[in-house]
Amino acid sequence: MTNTPLTTQGAGRTGDKVFSGAALAAGCLILAVLFGVALFLVVQALPALVAPPDKIQGGHGFFAYIGPIVVGTLIAAVIALVIATPIAIGVALFISHFAPRRLASGLGYVVDLLAAIPSVVYGAWGAAFLAKEIAPAYEWMASNLGWLPIFQGPASATGKTILTAGIVLSVMVLPIITSISREIFLQTPKLHEEAALALGATRWEMIRMAVFPFARPGVISAVMLGLGRALGETMAVALVLSSGALTASLIQSGNQTIAAEIALNFPEASGLKVNTLIAAGLVLFVITLGVNMVARWIITKHKEFSGAN
Amino acid sequence: MSKRIDVKDLNVYYGDFLAVEDVNINIEAKSVTAFIGPSGCGKSTFLRTLNRMHEVLPGARVEGEVLLDGDNLYGHGVDPVSVRAQIGMVFQRPNPFPTMSIRDNVLAGVKLNNKKITKGAADALVEKSLLGANLWNEVKDRLDKPGSGLSGGQQQRLCIARAIAVEPQVILMDEPCSALDPISTLAIEDLINELKDQFTVVIVTHNMQQAARVSDKTAFFNIAGTGKPGKLIEFGDTHSIFSNPSQKATEDYVSGRFG
Numbered sequence: 001m002t003n004t005p006l007t008t009q010g011a012g013r014t015g016d017k018v019f020s021g022a023a024l025a026a027g028c029l030i031l032a033v034l035f036g037v038a039l040f041l042v043v044q045a046l047p048a049l050v051a052p053p054d055k056i057q058g059g060h061g062f063f064a065y066i067g068p069i070v071v072g073t074l075i076a077a078v079i080a081l082v083i084a085t086p087i088a089i090g091v092a093l094f095i096s097h098f099a100p101r102r103l104a105s106g107l108g109y110v111v112d113l114l115a116a117i118p119s120v121v122y123g124a125w126g127a128a129f130l131a132k133e134i135a136p137a138y139e140w141m142a143s144n145l146g147w148l149p150i151f152q153g154p155a156s157a158t159g160k161t162i163l164t165a166g167i168v169l170s171v172m173v174l175p176i177i178t179s180i181s182r183e184i185f186l187q188t189p190k191l192h193e194e195a196a197l198a199l200g201a202t203r204w205e206m207i208r209m210a211v212f213p214f215a216r217p218g219v220i221s222a223v224m225l226g227l228g229r230a231l232g233e234t235m236a237v238a239l240v241l242s243s244g245a246l247t248a249s250l251i252q253s254g255n256q257t258i259a260a261e262i263a264l265n266f267p268e269a270s271g272l273k274v275n276t277l278i279a280a281g282l283v284l285f286v287i288t289l290g291v292n293m294v295a296r297w298i299i300t301k302h303k304e305f306s307g308a309n
Numbered sequence: 310m311s312k313r314i315d316v317k318d319l320n321v322y323y324g325d326f327l328a329v330e331d332v333n334i335n336i337e338a339k340s341v342t343a344f345i346g347p348s349g350c351g352k353s354t355f356l357r358t359l360n361r362m363h364e365v366l367p368g369a370r371v372e373g374e375v376l377l378d379g380d381n382l383y384g385h386g387v388d389p390v391s392v393r394a395q396i397g398m399v400f401q402r403p404n405p406f407p408t409m410s411i412r413d414n415v416l417a418g419v420k421l422n423n424k425k426i427t428k429g430a431a432d433a434l435v436e437k438s439l440l441g442a443n444l445w446n447e448v449k450d451r452l453d454k455p456g457s458g459l460s461g462g463q464q465q466r467l468c469i470a471r472a473i474a475v476e477p478q479v480i481l482m483d484e485p486c487s488a489l490d491p492i493s494t495l496a497i498e499d500l501i502n503e504l505k506d507q508f509t510v511v512i513v514t515h516n517m518q519q520a521a522r523v524s525d526k527t528a529f530f531n532i533a534g535t536g537k538p539g540k541l542i543e544f545g546d547t548h549s550i551f552s553n554p555s556q557k558a559t560e561d562y563v564s565g566r567f568g
């Protein structure tokens with residue numbers, strides 16, 4: 001029996017205090033940075049928001065200027081996600097549940113490497129190679145699917161369209177969605193996988209019964225992170241897209257995204273134009289924030305059935 | 310709706326490692342057979358070979374025959390999926406699907422085989438299975454709530470309901486009470502006694518009193534040392550295994566001298 005007085009503080013307490021202080025400081029710093037950025041955007045954007053309409057580029061006020069670009073941004077991001085999500089989930093499932101172990105680790109490594117390629121390289125590839133190669137496909141779409149507004153001709157001869165930009169974006173968001181989904185799939189409790197198999201489920205049925213329900217919130221987060229990257233991606237879109245006015249057709253040149261608009265115009269901007277571009281940045285910030293909040297809402301809505309309890 | 314199992318010269322491997330050696334055992338239909346033995350003796354591993362769950366682990370394989378009423382489960386062209394549909398399993402830790410309601414948990418296996426079950430038939434089956442698992446009265450008012458909200462013992466009975474809903478020939482139980490409190494354990498043991506009217510039940514247990522209480526026959530497994538394969542030492546009527554074992558090792562184990 002040692003006779004330690006209860007009031008004495010052990011040596012470990014100092015470490016506890018330092019650590020909790022450091023953690024608190026880090027947490028506050030994040031909030032301060034976020035608040036600072038938001039404040040900067042609002043203050044700098046204000047002149048553009050209140051300026052008379054004829055002073056803004058286009059001459060019809062800020063919202064007439066930003067509206068088409070917002071739609072263009074969303075179109076590009078949606079194209080990217082529609083293409084990337086099923087492929088990413090398929091690849092992640094293959095790595096986590098179907099591939100032999102040695103192939104799986106190699107493939108996972110290659111997918112992670114895709115994320116390490118700088119976006120300007122993707123942009124150059126999209127502009128110099130993909131656009132040219134894909135242009136004949138656009139011709140075909142225009143003549144065979146042209147009755148759909150999104151494939152209305154005449155198709156762009158250079159292939160530098162919003163669809164090409166979306167395809168390049170999809171390659172860029174693929175590794176994010178794949179690696180996160182793969183990690184989540186691998187974390188599925190063996191208990192639940194075996195429960196499904198023991199009921200006579202095939203491997204695919206087991207994945208639908210045990211893996212997907214467990215992974216659903218994680219995959220949604222992964223897709224939202226991918227969406228965040230697709231919305232904010234600048235260089236690739238700036239290089240690939242031959243921008244212009246908003247158009248419904250995905251295979252004509254035209255449309256523009258916020259990030260590319262800012263990047264292309266900022267170096268030569270001055271005066272109110274700078275404020276306009278920063279206001280565009282504010283809009284992108286708000287969109288991204290909204291996307292994240294919707295994602296969280298989707299995840300928490302199903303908490304009762306999430307397995308966390 | 311129950312079949313016998315005959316195991317002939319079964320060797321169980323993890324990769325190159327021989328985990329269980331040369332098991333021969335005959336399990337009667339509509340009886341409860343208990344596997345007992347010290348930790349690591351291969352009784353759970355052997356149990357999992359009876360519905361081909363063993364081979365889910367990479368590198369795991371078996372040699373020998375497991376006959377379900379004469380049909381070899383490891384015969385050429387036998388689909389493990391159909392084997393598992395006939396030989397259900399209840400695990401050590403309760404594992405209802407957390408994202409499914411109580412009702413959907415019970416129907417999970419049925420929906421795999423028969424996608425278009427009418428709502429009336431499904432309701433009847435849910436009630437029948439939950440009644441069969443002695444859980445109906447406790448959950449009948451909250452069938453749409455998640456199964457993970459139940460207590461551990463209730464979850465385990467939900468898993469039993471899920472297993473019997475597909476009307477298997479045999480039910481395997483891998484230490485089904487080891488994560489449960491004594492009252493829940495009693496409920497499961499009572500249930501096992503009722504299940505044997507309809508099903509062949511095989512149960513692995515660490516608890517010798519439990520084996521003595523619930524089983525008609527008992528198999529004692531033992532291991533010579535670490536890295537050595539587990540073996541079936543003795544198999545016979547539960548009464549004689551516990552009161553008059555023929556092997557010294559069995560006697561030492563059931564009298565509490567080791568393990």
